[in-house]
Amino acid sequence: xxxxxxxxxxxxxxxxxxxxxxxxxxxxxxxxxxxxxxxxxxxxxxxxxxxxxxxxxxxxxxxxxxxxxxxxxxxxxxxxxxxxxxxxxxxxxxxxxxxxxxxxxxxxxxxxxxxxxxxxxxxxxxxxxxxxxxxxxxxxxxxxxxxxxxxxxxxxxxxxxxxxxxxxxxxxxxxxxxxxxxxxxxxxxxxxxxxxxxxxxxxxxxxxxxxxxxxxxxxxxxxxxxxxxxxxxxxxxxxxxxxxxxxxxxxxxxxxxxxxxxxxxxxxxxxxxxxxxxxxxxxxxxxxxxxxxxxxxxxxxxxxxxxxxxxxxxxxxxxxxxxxxxxxxxxxxxxxxxxxxxxxxxxxxxxxxxxxxxxxxxxxxxxxxxxxxxxxxxxxxxxxxxxxxxxxxxxxxxxxxxxxxxxxxxxxxxxxxxxxxxxxxxxxxxxxxxxxxxxxxxxxxxxxxxxxxxxxxxxxxxxxxxxxxxxxxxxxxxxxxxxxxxxxxxxxxxxxxxxxxxxxxxxxxxxxxxxxxxx
Amino acid sequence: xxxxxxxxxxxxxxxxxxxxxxxxxxxxxxxxxxxxxxxxxxxxxxxxxxxxxxxxxxxxxxxxxxxxxxxxxxxxxxxxxxxxxxxxxxxxxxxxxxxxxxxxxxxxxxxxxxxxxxxxxxxxxxxxxxxxxxxxxxxxxxxxxxxxxxxxxxxxxxxxxxxxxxxxxxxxxxxxxxxxxxxxxxxxxxxxxxxxxxxxxxxxxxxxxxxxxxxxxxxxxxxxxxxxxxxxxxxxxxxxxxxxxxxxxxxxxxxxxxxxxxxxxxxxxxxxxxxxxxxxxxxxxxxxxxxxxxxxxxxxxxxxxxxxxxxxxxxxxxxxxxxxxxxxxxxxxxxxxxxxxxxxxxxxxxxxxxxxxxxxxxxxxxxxxxxxxxxxxxxxxxxxxxxxxxxxxxxxxxxxxxxxx
Numbered sequence: 001x002x003x004x005x006x007x008x009x010x011x012x013x014x015x016x017x018x019x020x021x022x023x024x025x026x027x028x029x030x031x032x033x034x035x036x037x038x039x040x041x042x043x044x045x046x047x048x049x050x051x052x053x054x055x056x057x058x059x060x061x062x063x064x065x066x067x068x069x070x071x072x073x074x075x076x077x078x079x080x081x082x083x084x085x086x087x088x089x090x091x092x093x094x095x096x097x098x099x100x101x102x103x104x105x106x107x108x109x110x111x112x113x114x115x116x117x118x119x120x121x122x123x124x125x126x127x128x129x130x131x132x133x134x135x136x137x138x139x140x141x142x143x144x145x146x147x148x149x150x151x152x153x154x155x156x157x158x159x160x161x162x163x164x165x166x167x168x169x170x171x172x173x174x175x176x177x178x179x180x181x182x183x184x185x186x187x188x189x190x191x192x193x194x195x196x197x198x199x200x201x202x203x204x205x206x207x208x209x210x211x212x213x214x215x216x217x218x219x220x221x222x223x224x225x226x227x228x229x230x231x232x233x234x235x236x237x238x239x240x241x242x243x244x245x246x247x248x249x250x251x252x253x254x255x256x257x258x259x260x261x262x263x264x265x266x267x268x269x270x271x272x273x274x275x276x277x278x279x280x281x282x283x284x285x286x287x288x289x290x291x292x293x294x295x296x297x298x299x300x301x302x303x304x305x306x307x308x309x310x311x312x313x314x315x316x317x318x319x320x321x322x323x324x325x326x327x328x329x330x331x332x333x334x335x336x337x338x339x340x341x342x343x344x345x346x347x348x349x350x351x352x353x354x355x356x357x358x359x360x361x362x363x364x365x366x367x368x369x370x371x372x373x374x375x376x377x378x379x380x381x382x383x384x385x386x387x388x389x390x391x392x393x394x395x396x397x398x399x400x401x402x403x404x405x406x407x408x409x410x411x412x413x414x415x416x417x418x419x420x421x422x423x424x425x426x427x428x429x430x431x432x433x434x435x436x437x438x439x440x441x442x443x444x445x446x447x448x449x450x451x452x453x454x455x456x457x458x459x460x461x462x463x464x465x466x467x468x469x470x471x472x473x474x475x476x477x478x479x480x481x482x483x484x485x486x487x488x489x490x491x492x493x494x495x496x497x498x499x500x501x502x503x504x505x506x507x508x509x510x511x512x513x514x515x516x517x518x519x
Numbered sequence: 520x521x522x523x524x525x526x527x528x529x530x531x532x533x534x535x536x537x538x539x540x541x542x543x544x545x546x547x548x549x550x551x552x553x554x555x556x557x558x559x560x561x562x563x564x565x566x567x568x569x570x571x572x573x574x575x576x577x578x579x580x581x582x583x584x585x586x587x588x589x590x591x592x593x594x595x596x597x598x599x600x601x602x603x604x605x606x607x608x609x610x611x612x613x614x615x616x617x618x619x620x621x622x623x624x625x626x627x628x629x630x631x632x633x634x635x636x637x638x639x640x641x642x643x644x645x646x647x648x649x650x651x652x653x654x655x656x657x658x659x660x661x662x663x664x665x666x667x668x669x670x671x672x673x674x675x676x677x678x679x680x681x682x683x684x685x686x687x688x689x690x691x692x693x694x695x696x697x698x699x700x701x702x703x704x705x706x707x708x709x710x711x712x713x714x715x716x717x718x719x720x721x722x723x724x725x726x727x728x729x730x731x732x733x734x735x736x737x738x739x740x741x742x743x744x745x746x747x748x749x750x751x752x753x754x755x756x757x758x759x760x761x762x763x764x765x766x767x768x769x770x771x772x773x774x775x776x777x778x779x780x781x782x783x784x785x786x787x788x789x790x791x792x793x794x795x796x797x798x799x800x801x802x803x804x805x806x807x808x809x810x811x812x813x814x815x816x817x818x819x820x821x822x823x824x825x826x827x828x829x830x831x832x833x834x835x836x837x838x839x840x841x842x843x844x845x846x847x848x849x850x851x852x853x854x855x856x857x858x859x860x861x862x863x864x865x866x867x868x869x870x871x872x873x874x875x876x877x878x879x880x881x882x883x884x885x886x887x888x889x890x891x892x893x894x895x896x897x898x899x900x901x902x903x904x905x906x907x908x909x910x911x912x913x914x915x916x917x918x919x920x921x922x923x924x
């Protein structure tokens with residue numbers, strides 16, 4: 001590195017901050033422009049009612065990458081910072097399932113299922129691990145490959161063939177493209193256990209357990225287990241972003257909040273910097289966008305600066321969200337039937353069986369929200385009482401399915417009806433829950449789009465389907481973190497390998513930018 | 520025979536080919552009943568004899584039904600910007616009442632189609648193309664405030680081409696024809712019908728295109744052929760057979776015939792860039808971004824590997840589909856795409872796809888021609904010569920006002 005370049009990063013979400021830190025450490029002058037008044041994007045802690053705060057969007061930390069943590073010296077796995085959690089799948093009869101990394105427990109489970117769980121997790125974690133070379137690298141092009149592309153493919157091939165071994169590789173190739181419904185039916189007997197596992201394959205996606213591709217989404221989630229332990233940050237997800245902000249600033253990154261980018265400036269096919277909504281022009285040699293593909297290309301660059309088919313591909317990315325976020329302010333802890341109070345700090349889910357999850361998804365296909373939604377709940381005030389007034393609590397809920405395009409739009413009636421569906425669902429497991437409600441906030445995918453500047457309000461800035469993954473993420477022509485505009489890069493969830501608080505897109509983008517000749 | 524007026528949507532399925540608004544007259548005049556499909560329309564290849572139709576274009580006056588040509592109306596605040604992003608040529612300076620020839624490419628800089636843009640009036644454009652382009656136009660419209668309407672069926676058009684075409688139209692009552700320069704658009708009336716007349720065509724000769732409301736199509740046809748009844752001019756309807764002859768003489772390429780359009784090419788090397796078609800003059804790198812610019816800019820820095828060229832072929836054997844070699848019996852370097860024995864030039868002329876070496880054309884080109892003599896196949900070799908100019912051109916095609924007859 002001989003020359004220091006000026007880099008502007010659009011969006012101070014966790015990937016933007018991580019990418020910024022890597023680039024700054026490599027000697028570049030980096031400025032992060034964040035539209036909102038805090039950094040973190042979806043990984044934030046925000047007040048939703050007077051005196052009540054909780055994680056803005058993401059609330060469970062399940063895959064912050066180990067290499068990123070090591071490189072940036074992020075001390076995340078630390079009892080004062082995060083609380084490791086298991087997943088508890090609530091049952092109406094109180095015989096809840098506790099799903100750990102390797103073990104599952106519940107009175108109802110047969111010895112066969114208990115044993116099968118161990119084997120299943122080991123086997124599938126193996127598959128997820130085998131994808132490591134692909135996850136931590138720029139997705140290789142299949143045409144016009146360079147040395148790096150060939151090396152990545154070779155590593156992936158080696159990892160699948162020799163890392164997994166013949167039998168596991170054969171099994172991986174069999175299940176890789178199919179649905180989680182069939183796989184779980186092959187492995188387990190207990191409907192409750194199958195329902196609980198299937199949630200991790202569909203949460204955040206427009207997919208039900210029977211949708212092909214759900215094994216892959218499950219593996220992407222499971223990959224997190226090869227990196228870190230599932231945990232809930234004490235004080236909300238904003239704590240993670242605050243740590244990343246500190247790291248970035250210490251590395252020399254300048255962060256500007258309330259700086260919404262209106263346009264990415266392009267001249268003769270090369271980026272010149274950005275234009276802020278305030279009218280201010282920020283010149284830069286390199287612009288890195290942490291925004292989703294539609295926002296980046298259609299809104300900020302503008303279709304007239306790009307090829308028509310490329311724009312069409314970007315515009316066709318499936319990135320309409322299906323998860324609503326609900327924040328409840330409670331005047332007492334909910335009393336889930338048969339669940340000891342000390343277990344309330346865990347990740348709680350409601351998905352009694354796969355049929356329930358599939359039926360919940362059916363509604364979404366037809367522009368309706370689920371009659372019986374699938375819920376993922378955390379009560380972060382259990383481990384950090386500062387999030388709510390004394391004696392009170394906050395509950396953070398990811399509720400699916402709540403489609404971006406609702407047939408009758410997300411008008412007040414629909415919003416009220418959906419909140420009622422969610423509270424009634426919780427009430428079935430925690431009688432008296434509704435009575436403890438002090439205030440609430442509903443963020444539909446449309447609200448998420450508006451408030452977090454994510455077109456479609458999708459968790460992953462685009463479905464994690466095979467046709468939108470790897471060398472096709474977000475689209476062919478922009479899948480190597482590079483874009484058709486020279487000097488413009490992608491570093492967010494829209495890029496490989498997708499969303500979740502992993503930091504991997506930010507890390508990979510930085511490596512790519514540093515490896516490019518123009519830096 | 521069904522006509523435009525009795526082709527009700529509910530009975531459309533009975534018609535394998537769609538009738539043109541001129542169909543009643545075309546059916547009357549088409550003596551040999553040699554039909555073909557042009558964009559789904561029932562179109563005559565020949566009306567009586569190919570030779571008489573060919574010479575109508577080159578010696579008197581020909582009339583051809585242009586209605587099947589794909590036509591799109593482009594309007595809205597961003598109409599110009601949209602078209603300029605679509606095509607490779609800079610059309611920002613195209614004035615109202617002017618026409619220009621354009622090509623457009625996909626993202627990889629490979630040609631999708633060619634056509635003409637008519638700037639009808641300020642901000643109101645018509646794009647004419649060889650092939651159906653609505654899906655590509657709609658797809659390209661993302662980010663532009665533009666309205667795109669397919670109007671192929673809503674506009675009836677006749678090509679009136681040949682040395683006496685100006686005189687014929689004037690005699691028919693169209694005013695101001697003689698003032699139109701090549702690629703000009705004028706508005707007039709014919710037999711009391713509003714018509715648009717453009718000095719455009721696909722023959723390389725003096726000629727005009729007359730555009731009108733399809734419900735008035737027969738009256739327009741009759742008004743032009745009424746001039747013939749007066750006994751002053753010979754006017755003949757021509758089919759696509761004669762058109763193909765004159766367009767090859769004039770060196771006009773036909774997407775789909777002379778090269779695979781990018782949309783239809785399956786194999787990686789079967790599509791063609793403007794440079795490979797010898798159309799570099801249509802590509803402007805100075806204007807704002809257009810689809811394919813990045814790819815074309817990269818290609819422009821490399822040596823051309825092949826080119827569509829005009830070849831005259833010695834002898835009297837038409838080199839249909841002939842292979843081309845660098846010497847008699849040497850290495851194969853290309854193929855003939857379109858060819859015709861030119862009656863007016865008395866020679867074989869063709870368009871051919873030829874491999875270049877290090878950006879340079881081959882020094883010698885030989886065609887291996889297969890021909891039949893009394894049902895027996897024979898082969899012969901003919902020397903070919905590349906021509907940088909159209910094989911046939913005539914001052915009358917460009918002078919204004921044209922000579923009176």
